[in-house]
Amino acid sequence: MGLVFSALIFFLFGVLFIGRILHPSFPQNHLLHYAGDSKFNIEGLIDRPPDPLEDKVRLYVRAEKIHFQGSQFPVTGNLLLTVKDKKVDLRYGDRVRFISRIYVPRPATNPGAFDYRRFLALQGIWVTAYANSAEEVLRLEEKQGNTFFHFVEGGRERIRKFIDETASPKAGGVIKALVLGERGDISREVNERFIISGVNHILSISGLHVALVAGFFFGATRFILRFFPFLLLRLNLNKTSALVAVVPVIFYLFIAGAGVAAVRSTIMVLSFLLALLLDREKDLYDALFVAAFFILIFNPAALFDMSFQLSFFAVAALLYFIPLFTEYFSFLKTWPYKSWLEEQPPWRRKMLFYLAGTLLTSTAAILGTGPLAAYYFNRISLVGFLSNLLLVPLMGFAGTLLSLLTAVLVFLSPPLANILTGLNSFILEISLTLVDLFSRIPMASRRVVTPTIPEVILIYGILVLAANLKRWKRSLPALILLGAVYGGIQIHEYIFTYYNPNLKVTFLDVGQGDAAVIQIPRGKVMVIDGGGTHDGSFDPGERIVAPYLWREKRKAVDYLVNSHPHPDHLQGLLFLLDNFKVEKVWDNGERGEEFPLVQALLEKSGGRLQTMGRGEGSREIEGVKVEFLHPPSEKEKALPFWGNDASLVLRLTYGEVSFLFCGDLEAMGEKEILKAAGNLESTVIKVPHHGSKSSSTQPFLEAVRPRYAVFTVRGGARPPLPNPAVLERYEAMGTKVLRTDRDGAITFVTDGKKLKVQPYLGKTPSLE
Template sequence: MDKSLIASWFHRPLPFLLISFVFGLMVGEIHPVAEGFILVICILSLVILLIHILKRKRPTFFLPLIIFFFLGIQFINCALYPKFPSYHISKFIDKGKVGVIGTVTRPPLYLPDKMRLFVSVERIRLEGKFLEVTGLMALTIKEYEGCITLGERIGFTTKLQPIRNFNNPGGFDYRRYMASQGIWVRGYVRREEEIVCIGEGKVSPWLKGIEVFRTKIRMFLEGHLEFTTLGIYKALILGERSGIDKTTRNHFNRAGVGHILAISGLHIGIIAFISFYMLRRLFLLSERLTLRFNVFKLAALFSIGPVITYAFVSGMAVSTLRATIMILALYACIILPRQRDIYNTVALAAFIILIMSPASIFNISFQLSFASVFSIIYLTPLLISVSLKNEEDIPIKTPPDFQRRLLKFIMVSLVVSFAAILGTAPLVAYHFNRISIIGILANLVIVPLIGFLALPLGLLSVIIAPVSQALAMIPLNIGAVVLGISLSIIKFFSALPLASFRVATPTIPEIVLFYALVFLLFNIKRWGWTRYAIPIVILLGLFDQVYYYYRNHYNSHLKVVFIDVGQGNSTLIQFPRGKNMLIDGGGFPGSSFDIGERVVARFLWHQKIKNIDYLVLSHPHPDHLNGLPFIAENFKVREFWSNGESVDTEYYHRLMSIIQRKGITKPGLGELKDVRDINGAKIRVLYPPENFIKDKDIRTWRSLNNNSLVLKICLGNNCFLFPGDIESEAEEKLITLHPHLTATVLQAPHHGSGSSSSLEFLERVKPRMVVFPVGLPNRFPHGDVIRRYRGLGCEIYRTDRDGAITITTDGDRLTVQKFLDSG
């Protein structure tokens, strides 16, 4: 083994142990391992390690790594697959409506169209009996006034439901995210009036006091700021982002400064830096303090107070807690009288966080925070050494000339920004599918304006407000002006051509190859072997790209994916040789949750799809329509197909506006009637008839559902029928128009409602398989409909139980793959 690696191991062991621990967390999340096996391995490794120590031999390099690897597996097993007692709240899921009594133990979470309470449950009333229970649940309230606060003991009636995911490849694991916060159960009430406030619960008085202070800050900000600056200041100070409108959020994201809106290591670090700098300057004014104490360490010690205070005022979200631990670890590194190593310190902070919350390794903020810190401390010195000609030019020493000092400050800021963006780019692409080209320059301007001016001014105003609101308005108004200027600059950057662009989701091997290439390029002068390794990494990357291009563009199969969008419909059809069609985009009526952005697009990007040749809207109901505007906006769409029926809704108007602005072809219903051949696959629009809109006046059954666009797609001997939400009346009309409806696979009409899937229709279609696009909890599919399909011998698939369902055919054989395939 390389001697330099062994030397690094004994000089800074924590990074190596951290990597091993993280690897264990990732393996344990994929496949749980028996506790007994882990215990045996750890005991054997410890025994061997102790023998080495007793014999005064240098311990072997691998034994500690093995121990920490299996500890990682055990920690993640306990976090994600816990063994709850019989009285835990999760044991009473899906038992119908139950009465619940508990205490709000965390600050309420305000979302754009709802409020969420985190309730520590004490008792439930089930079937007339009161039962003592434990556990934390999330309660969502649709219509709220915000009267319920932290520490209140409340009672309500709800259905206890498990935390569920949209089960698609590449989907966000919401269940794992909630599990990392100790939440396994959710409930819902429509109105806040349905909740009874019983009194004060058992919550720490100082925690309650902090929430009271947060409420006063919120009221102060709401009383003195306009909407846009109010939303941003609430995000920066209180950690509440619900007041930021989607347009403003998009401007921040396109400019590459969206991270500023979420309190993280950047914000905590800025407060830590400002506190440290000001306290150090203050202490230096005292000759007595300077002579008696190490002012550097004293400033670090007293800076802990402002950092912790800001963390609590901002709501102490999980990401804020992680950032605070990291900063405190760095302060400890300064204060403690021992040799310091920055890598060991950062690794220690990561260890503390992962031991407290093992599932944090999968959290976006954790990954971005530590990736940016590691890349800054590793890449910045290398970049500066390349940029500066000799050691005297390193900008730690104060140059005599102001202009020279300013230029060096700008250069170092650019280098740090570049290092952070380079280190986090693959993770940003993986989680957000966006790369910002202008981000380096935008961060150079916006971070000082918002981070070092607007944020401190806002905090200063809320500190002064309890004493004098008139005085507090001075820094608040200045901060609002700074935010206004910042917003104007952000809008300018975001409007630039190619300011940012969407990318397909990189795979884990692709991310590893990227980091390997960066590491090798920055060490090309240090190790000679890197000159041979770099071409190998590049070739592997090219092979990876060729593989996915060939898979998507030279495949002779027809693949149909019924995407899990809950109670709604969205289906991807991949034709032979790379053409793509998306039928519907899912959606929830009356909800701000953009399923197109959060579910459908994530799935498409995971499949390396950026072009949709045919975007189809079967009919303009929210559960089919609302996800399509985001797809039309962020993917290259060639044609838009619909029956031409319009509705007066926000999502429909937005979709039509995007189609018109982007010049997307919109063929009429008459043009769609012709049979199309797409690389061997034949597609035909069977319904509705061209005169259906005129027919609506005389036929009362012609609803939006019964006017759904019906498509039939065939390759060889296998056909797929997509009837939208037609019901029995439209099924009868379809049979009249097209007596030969035989199809191998049928998407159940209207999600399997009792008013659809008539026996006559099914006997004409004669499906071998039926797919129900449904969500939980739901009344669909109807029991009689299920029995009808079973009576015909159909194979039954459901997106609520099977997740995304992929059916592939070469024209003869048919293969089915379920995302939640238990087999």
């Protein structure tokens, strides 16, 4: 009960302060008031170490002035400046100037999507800016700010340069991640292999790394002190070792850049070392909650940060589950198992105990973080138990310690540091090979639907009760009860999903692109387009469409439709093909070398791909009529269309309600549909080509006469969309306008007669 009470106190403490953090009052000169279409010449100080990524660098700037039309104005506020250039020679303490618009990060605009505004707000950042190259950011002064942090950054820069010069590219990227906390040299492909293998946590400095460093120096100090009996008579072995371990832990914190996660991990480890110094080593739960208390005192919002939650639950699981696990294996202390163990050579006994301890530790940590990982990442690694058994010692322990010792020797003995780097590179190359092997195991990782908060709580309750079957007499009935409740929820969700008589259409906000999810009565799912970016830097399929489907408890897509092969429509569908069970794939049949994504679609779709168009006939899917209105199929032998005008146009009709999906159709394609089709009237239209002036001609709108028009647009687009004349055209007809840049995801639910509209943001339009 004490643990539950403490957890409740922390939760209430976080809730008390989260509102003030997410909704503060801003001074009149805050950068937030300058956000908009105007560009400003901004001056400020880089007050954190730059964050290098694979193809860009993020700079955390504390704004000081804005230069505008010959005048300068003092401003306040932190700003995240993203420089789309890897070669940025800027560091902590540089005063810089740059010209950019000031953007307000958008909140989560889709169900299940990542809330970027909230993520930055928890770091005290409310606006962002962008520069296309390093030359656009001018350094005015150097070495401003805290002198000690300049000293630390100088050391980090020296370590970084040494790693670049001596380590292999692959190993060097991992060494930087382990010792400097920088993951920019680790490619997306390698990072994905770590995720699939269940060892991605090794690449992020966390409580694991800090605890391993503390444990190594604690053990090394104990070992060394045993050779000095006169010191043992004067010193307490455990307390002295704990005190010595504090030094490398703090050194590691600063070498790692003193990031938020590293600071939290250090506080947790220091609290456990303090427990040893105060003779409270048996009160480890108290040490854990003391660490949480100090973290939340300085940063109450950390309670709602997933990295804090994962770290806290991992440590709590180790403290809670490992003693329980050892009880289940207490039979090993009895005959004949004890006799067998005693007969083994000492090295073999140590190896067996090490393997058992590592396996139990990995199991406890995975059980403690698994439900949260499913909630946040929709992924469970099935090889994680085995991969952690090998890779935590190799990379987490040996790799981290060698990297840290190398960092020290860079200043003391570069030749010796070079030798350690070679050894470390060898170990890490082996580790990377193992990661690659684990990631290639069939079913190494499973994608899972998003559990609800009650489901997560039930899973943790089931794990706790299952672990206490030997301790608590009433744990079995309680376990059966919780299992029954959880099973009942799954049955209810299954019935609601696969026996639902309603048609649900959701237009997702993927920026300047299209993505619509249609949940057809009785469980069928159709996805029309998946959004995308022209440079491939952001994948809406992975970040928006898939999370929405998982939130809706969907692991399969029955019909995957690509209106035309432009990146802002096709790119996101490729992720769905890789991570969902897809039955059929429809496209408009357009091919060509100018569409590089088409080749990927062909390879991933295989025999499931079918070209559709007018002349293919309609389909009836669980009472929903699907008509193909454009482009003309080869059967019709009509003039060919290409580009936007070749978009696959579908109309879905359910009872008295119909939806018209127009892709990026332009005037020529609209004219062809008017010539060939009969009645085009539709309740809802997905506005052609995002509301550009080349589409939505007056004759076409008069034929469709929609009650609702959905514009899939991105705020701040150049040229601005929707085009004002097009917008006025719809409004003049009395059509209710909905926009993804303003309303977020837009959901329509109908039983074939009534129609309910649910914008994710804003208010629901009045219904006729």
